[in-house]
Every structure is written in C-alpha cells, then in structure tokens.
Amino acid sequence: MKCCVPIRKINVSSFTVPTDFPEADGTFWWDKTTLVLVEIGAGNDVGVGYTYGDEAVASLIHSSFTRLLEGKDALANNEIWTALIWKVRNLGRAGVCSMAISAVDSALWDLKAKLLGVPLAVLLGKCRDRVPIYGSGGFTTYSIRQLQKQLGGWAERGIRMVKMKIGTHPEEDPSRVRAAREAVGPEVQLFVDANGAYSRKQAFAMAERFAEFDVRWFEEPVSSDDLAGLRLLRDRAPAGMEIAAGEYGYDQYYFRHMLEAQAVDVLQADATRCEGITGFMRAGTLAQSFQIPFSAHTSPAIHCHPCCALTEVRHIEYFHDHERIERMIFDGVPKVIEGELAPDLSRPGLGLEVKRKDARKFAA
Numbered sequence: 001m002k003c004c005v006p007i008r009k010i011n012v013s014s015f016t017v018p019t020d021f022p023e024a025d026g027t028f029w030w031d032k033t034t035l036v037l038v039e040i041g042a043g044n045d046v047g048v049g050y051t052y053g054d055e056a057v058a059s060l061i062h063s064s065f066t067r068l069l070e071g072k073d074a075l076a077n078n079e080i081w082t083a084l085i086w087k088v089r090n091l092g093r094a095g096v097c098s099m100a101i102s103a104v105d106s107a108l109w110d111l112k113a114k115l116l117g118v119p120l121a122v123l124l125g126k127c128r129d130r131v132p133i134y135g136s137g138g139f140t141t142y143s144i145r146q147l148q149k150q151l152g153g154w155a156e157r158g159i160r161m162v163k164m165k166i167g168t169h170p171e172e173d174p175s176r177v178r179a180a181r182e183a184v185g186p187e188v189q190l191f192v193d194a195n196g197a198y199s200r201k202q203a204f205a206m207a208e209r210f211a212e213f214d215v216r217w218f219e220e221p222v223s224s225d226d227l228a229g230l231r232l233l234r235d236r237a238p239a240g241m242e243i244a245a246g247e248y249g250y251d252q253y254y255f256r257h258m259l260e261a262q263a264v265d266v267l268q269a270d271a272t273r274c275e276g277i278t279g280f281m282r283a284g285t286l287a288q289s290f291q292i293p294f295s296a297h298t299s300p301a302i303h304c305h306p307c308c309a310l311t312e313v314r315h316i317e318y319f320h321d322h323e324r325i326e327r328m329i330f331d332g333v334p335k336v337i338e339g340e341l342a343p344d345l346s347r348p349g350l351g352l353e354v355k356r357k358d359a360r361k362f363a364a
Contacts, residue, residue: 049108052272120343134163284310
C-alpha cells in the first residue's frame with residue numbers, strides 16, 4: 001500500500017429534513033433539521049462525514065477548506081486537522097467553524113479506514129463490540145399521550161434508559177415527569193434535559209421534585225455557560241441524580257474548563273460539533289484523566305465506532321431526530337441490539353453509504 005494517498009475530490013451537500021411533529025425543548029423550537037454532508041475521495045474510496053447545522057457550514061467548507069484539502073495525504077489525519085484549525089483562526093474557532101471541521105474530520109477518518117480496509121472502530125483501537133444507548137426525545141411540544149408512547153415504546157424495545165425535554169413550561173414539568181415514569185416503569189432509568197432553561201433556584205427546587213420519580217440524570221439544569229451554577233447543582237442534587245453537560249463544547253479547552261470547574265458528574269461531547277472524531281477522542285481522554293464518565297451527544301451513527309474504541313464511555317444518546325434522519329439518508333447505520341448500539345464490523349470505515357435517491361428529495 002502506498003504511504004501517501006492524495007485527496008482527489010471534495011464534495012459538500014446539504015439536506016433539510018422536516019420533523020415528524022413540531023419539536024421544542026426548554027429554550028428552542030424547530031420543525032426541521034439540516035444535515036451537512038462531506039464526501040472526500042482518495043484512491044478508489046470515498047469517506048463520508050457530516051454535521052447537523054446551518055447551510056452556512058457547507059458554505060464555509062466550500063470557500064475555506066476545499067482548496068486546502070486538495071492533494072493532501074488522506075492518511076495524514078492529524079496534519080490536516082491541525083491545518084484546518086489554523087485556517088479558521090481569524091474566523092472564530094467555535095460554532096460554525098468547529099462544525100465544519102467536524103464534518104471534514106469525520107469524513108477523513110472514514111476514508112482512512114476504508115483505504116486500510118478496516119472498520120473505524122478497529123482502526124481507533126476497538127475495546128468493545130456494543131455501546132449502551134438511551135432513547136432521547138420527549139419534546140415539550142408532545143402531549144402526555146405522545147410522551148408516554150415514545151418513551152414507553154423505547155422501554156418495550158429493551159432500551160434501559162430514556163430522556164425527555166423539560167423547561168418550556170416549568171409548572172407542568174413535575175406532572176410530565178410523573179407521566180413518563182408511569183410509562184416506562186420502575187426498572188428503566190429516567191433522564192431529564194432542561195437545555196439551560198431554569199434559574200439556579202428553579203433547578204434546585206425541580207431536582208427535589210424529580211427525585212420523587214427516581215430521575216437519575218439532570219442535563220443542563222442551568223446554562224452550560226454557568227459553570228459555578230452547575231457545580232452548585234452537582235454538590236446539592238439529591239443522591240443518585242447526576243448532573244450532565246458538555247454538548248456545546250466546540251474544542252478541547254471548553255471541556256477542560258468544565259472539568260476543572262468540577263461542574264459535571266458526566267461529561268458530554270458531540271463529534272459533529274467538537275472538531276470531529278479527533279476532537280471527540282481527545283474529549284474522552286480528558287474526561288478519563290479527570291475520572292469523570294463520558295457520554296456521546298446525539299448523532300448515533302457517527303458516535304458508535306469511536307465509542308467502541310474508548311475505554312471509558314457511559315452511553316450514546318439515541319436522539320429521535322438524528323436516528324430517524326440517519327436511517328433516511330444512509331445505508332449501514334448501526335443496529336440496536338438489546339438496548340445497545342452495534343457497528344457492522346463487516347463494513348470498512350463508519351459503514352455508511354449515502355442513499356442517493358432517497359436523499360435527493362431533501363437536498364437544500
């Protein structure tokens with residue numbers, strides 16, 4: 001095999017998929033989701049990567065990254081990742097720039113594994129064949145009946161953890177959490193996610209109420225930018241209730257600051273935001289160095305392989321929107337087996353193949 005395989009083409013496209021029902025959390029409302037797809041070719045293979053964000057991400061990749069990538073060695077992931085970081089220095093690294101880097105970096109890892117003829121989990125150093133998941137949805141736009149049907153359906157499928165959104169109407173949250181507990185029964189772990197909607201005092205009060213229904217995970221009870229507030233909640237939350245945050249981390253420095261502040265019981269990271277699989281693996285190592293459990297935020301098809309290669313990982317968020325979109329756009333998405341996500345180790349790379357005909361109708 002050649003030690004240098006030059007990149008010969010880069011293709012970027014966007015797909016906007018309507019939700020199957022209007023959705024909201026404590027601080028946001030949406031009725032569609034955009035997936036930005038990056039395909040990078042070298043040798044006889046094409047690597048696939050993506051992020052969820054605005055079409056501005058695709059524009060940035062077109063204008064700033066395409067020429068940089070052409071002719072680069074497809075096997076030199078770290079060299080290219082570093083070059084991308086420097087490229088956005090004057091644009092502002094967080095946000096759109098980090099999401100663009102994420103899509104490109106994931107495509108490069110997929111491409112490298114395909115060139116070497118191995119699954120990405122194997123290339124990264126596989127230490128498990130499956131990763132536990134938690135079903136995630138329960139949007140605040142859902143009626144009680146919808147909420148119970150979705151969460152209860154996951155429990156019936158053998159998924160042992162489920163998460164619901166709270167915070168849009170705080171006065172309704174305790175009754176909604178009670179309904180969720182009734183739907184999933186006593187054996188399934190129940191998580192709640194406020195998306196930073198509560199004040200500190202509201203969050204303290206709600207934590208006590210939610211403990212009555214054995215809520216095990218309280219995500220972003222206050223803004224993830226309020227590290228002192230998260231630390232207060234972590235210290236004072238009822239026993240058995242973990243405080244989680246980190247999904248808005250765009251680089252390793254964000255995660256380090258959160259960990260140094262002792263703000264969370266579980267650190268979350270998202271490879272579609274935190275500068276790709278390279279950034280995600282670095283975040284996992286950081287969490288391990290602080291002896292803090294690590295969890296993947298959404299995008300299950302991207303996270304399955306790297307999570308199989310991390311020695312310390314708690315679970316992957318099986319987010320309703322993303323698992324639905326990934327099944328619509330790609331063949332080869334990982335399958336759920338007894339509440340765990342399992343990559344297809346017979347396929348190289350991430351194992352994903354774009355369903356061109358199906359995807360075309362969502363093209364932006």
